[in-house]
Structure formats: structure tokens, C-alpha cells
Amino acid sequence: MTQPVSKTSVLAGMTGRALVIAGLVVIVAACLPMVLSSYQVGLVTEVLIFGVLAMSIDILAGFAGRTSLGHGAIFGVSTYVVVYATGQAGLSPWAGFALGVLAATAVASVFALLAVRTSGVYFLLLTLALGMIVWGVCLRWTQVTGGENGMRADVRPAALMSHSAFYWAVLAGAIVVSFAMWRFVRSPFGLTLRGIRDSESRMRSLGYNVPLHLFIGFTVSGIFAGIAGGLYAMFNNFVSPSTVALAQSVEGVLMMIAGGVGTLFGAFVGAAAIIVLENIVSSYTERWLMVLGITFVLIMIFAPEGIIGKLRAITSRKVR
């Protein structure tokens, strides 16, 4: 962002080089189903979905300085609504998807109303507690949510039944959503959020309505988490309380941190790292949560700047 940008090579704020890289990544990603097995395509689909979730968390953590531990719940509410709407209520998948995102947005705005007055650890605690309440409701409200057994429904639209068709649809969705988030954090509104992250009191004295900005930022982030949740419903055709559980939020936050806080697209790297790790670990042992906990502790102690940041630090040390 600091390097001078010539007007001609700019498309929607992207420099020529970034455009080329983004284009290459998209082309490679689009070709993946031709070389990978259907199982691996499923994994990459999962990476994309969770990458979107991690990005939505990064909007708040990286650009507004507020780490949310409630986004797994927002994500999961969308999953629940999509599965319920298409399975129990018999709506079309598209209508279900729209309802799911809407519900996630509503939940996010309620979370936001309460959380915008807090910062730092209090924000973390509050979003955690709110997420747990959602989890508790999903677990106990058996008539609607199916309780611990969860719900199953064929959510995926008929056109997207094959692995690769669904993958391409998710890829297209992820590209659109990533672009939207990227524009969002670079908009004047996003810059205001960054100002709030760096100095809330200064932004307030400059006349910015800090709570309102945070409220909108949180709600918008919730929309994206909801989109990820809706896609996950189509991916899995199943939902249970573990989808809204704390572990979901924690995994999202871990992916975001592993990719690098404030890097936005790093979220996909983080998601890939965690999901690959999860699959490798799961093939050897059932103790994934234990490994997740240990990974979390190790990253907090040794690489809080994320995998990319750590690599960057190591390589720059070598160059010198």
C-alpha cells in the first residue's frame, strides 16, 4: 500500500502485480479438481469455507483490534437455519441460504449491540459468553435443533451435487466474498476502524461515532461469517451443537492467527494449515482437540504473529 501506484494499472484498487498474483491463485485453485481426488477436493472446499470464516474474524481482530470468540456461533446459527429451513420447513436451498445469512446477521447485530461498549479482554469474554449461550440454546432446544443428535437435510442444490461443481461454486463465492471484505477494510469505513484500533480516544475526539462504527463493523463481519456457515451447511448436509461450539470459534480464531492477524487473505493459509493438520492428526488418533489445544499454546508462545509473519521474520533474518 505504500508503494506508488500508477493510475493505469489499477483495477478496483489493486496494483498490477497483485492482480497477476490473485489471477494466478484463482486459476490454480480452479484447476485443482482436475488433479485432486474427490476427498482432497472436499478438503480444499472446507479450507475455502473456513478461510471465509477466519477472514470475517480478521475484519474485527486485524482492523478493529477486537478478537471475537463468538464468530463460531454466528457461523453455526447460519448453518442451523439453513439446515432447518430446507430440511424441516421445506424451503428451497437458496431461500434457506438467504434466511441463514439473515439470521446470522441478526445474531451478529445483537452480539454487536452488547459488545461494542467493551474492548480488550472484556470484548473477548463477552463474545465468548454470548457464543456459549447460542451453543446452550442449540443443545437444549431439542424440539427445533434436534439437541445433541443434530439435524440432517439434503441442503445442497441439485446442480451442485458433484464434488467439483460444488467446489467451483464455493470457490466463486469465496472469491466474491474475499473481494468484498478486502474492499470493505480498505474503504474509508475500514480506515476508520483501523483508527479506532490504534486510538479509540483520538477517533472519538475527532468526532467519529466509535460505537456505531464498531457496531456496523461487527454486523458486516457477521454477514460474512453467516455466508461461510451457509456454505458449510451445503457442504456437510448436517448440523449439530459442535458446529456452534466454542471449538468452532476457537478454530476460526486460530486459523486467523496462524495466517497472520490483519493480513486478511492469510486466513486461507491458516485455514489450510489447520485443516491439513486436523486431517493428518485424525488419521492417527482421535485426540484432535488435544492437538488443537497444544497447537494453540505453541502458536501463542512461539509464533503469535502467524505462520506467514514468522516465515517472513526468519527469512529476513537470513538475508541480513
Add this chain to the structure above:
Amino acid sequence: MSLFQLLNGLTFAALLFVVASGFTLIFGLLRIVNLAHGALYLFGGYIGYSVAVKTGSFVLGGIGAMAAIAAIGFVLDQGLLRFVRGNELRQVLLTLGVAFFLNDLALVIWGGDSFTVPIPEMLRGGTRVFGTFYPIYRLFVLGMGIFVFIGLWVLLNHTRLGALIRAGVDDAEMVEASGVNIRRVFLFTFLFGSALAGLGGLMGGAFLSLYPSADAEILTFSLAVVIIGGRGSLVGVGIGSLLVGLLNTLGQVMFPELAYFVIFGPMAVLLAFRPLGLFGRAT
């Protein structure tokens, strides 16, 4: 709400108080939000259960649970948290990782079945309270809650250590500058707070039973208590526990499936007016 339900709410509040007071002590003094507190509760319950079953003594179970959890607290504080001192966010997320680890470890050791800590002969059965038949054990929990409250109050307000802790809550650097080894006070507080979680695990394990997701539930309630009561305030925890305990019982009576929502309402109203909780102070 009948007297029976009122007593249920009060006894649950007493349990919450024991667990959440440890949480808020650590939060208040060390500025560490220990999200592994719920896992420590569950672990304490399981260890207390095992000891109580092996030895046949409830008291030994309690001592075992408190000692074991204090030991885990020692490892957590000295072995892990020391690497991330001064960075609140990293501390919180680290304890969260520990919580996952402990929870899964408990699943490996004790499996997924639910356990109930055996109640000692003396506390079995029921008694009449103002004409209502009520289990003695739950009254014992209520008594323990009050006992812990008084104990903590005396400790904090009438001992030198308590004075140091209170001073540390207000300004740890100043205490250190006046020649006190505040690190030792910190460590003691951490171990003591953890031990309270262990004690809570044993107490709760005897009437709420122990199962793999019990740690998340108790952590949610503790968080609500601390959010309502405010950081590091004993009275705040007391009032927060009473509110959450009674509201939870009320919620379970009136809307059994949405009981969680009922603690959410007051928390929301309170936060709108006092973001730092009833007795919380800005730092």
C-alpha cells in the same frame, strides 16, 4: 417460585460463587483471564471423584482435588503463562488452548460417561426447611459457599496477604516498588484461585454430576458472574452468583429449553449501563 426452587437457586449460586471467586481473584490481581478455569473445575471434580471412591472419604477427595488443581495451576502459571506475560490477548488464548487440552485429557482418562461424586453418609437424605423437604447435601453446598465467602472476606480484609492482594489489584507496580515480592503474591493467588475451581468441581460433582461438557457450562456461568459482578470484586462475585444462580433456576422453571437466555437478559441490560460490571473499576 416455590421455596424448593428458591433453595435450588441459592445452592447453585453458592457453587458458582466458589468457582467464580477463584476466577475473579486471578482476573483481578494478575489480569489473567483463565479460560481453563472451567476445565480445572471438571478436572478437580474427576480427581476428587477418583480419590473419594478409592479412599471412601469425601474430605480426602476435596483435599486431593484442591491439591491436584493447584499443582496444575502451578504448571500453567510457571510453565506456560510466564512466556506471554504482559500480553492479555495471548494469555487468554493460551489458557483456552490449555482448556481444550485438559478437557480432552479428561476424556481419555475418565471416558465420556457421567460420574457423580459419592456423598458422605452424614450428608445424605433430606431434611425439612420451613416445611419443605430438601436434600441435606445441597444445604451443605450453600453452607460451603457462605463459608468460602466469609473466609475470603477475612483473608482479603484482615490479613497482610489480603492487603497485598488488594493493593496489587489497584496498582501492582507500586506494591512491587515498596519492596514486596509481588510475584509470590501473584503465584499464591493463582494457585489459590485454581484450588477453588478444584473444590468447586468436587462440590458440583456430587449434585450436578461430571460429564465432558460440564466445564464449558460452568465456564459460561462463571463468565456471566464475573461480567455482571465486575473484575476482582468479592462482593461483585457474590451478587453476580446470586443473580445468575436464581435467574438460571427461574429460567429452568419457566422456559426449560431456553434457560440460557434468562441469564443473557440481565447481562445485556447491565452492560448497557455499566460495561465494567456492577463493581468493576476502570484501570
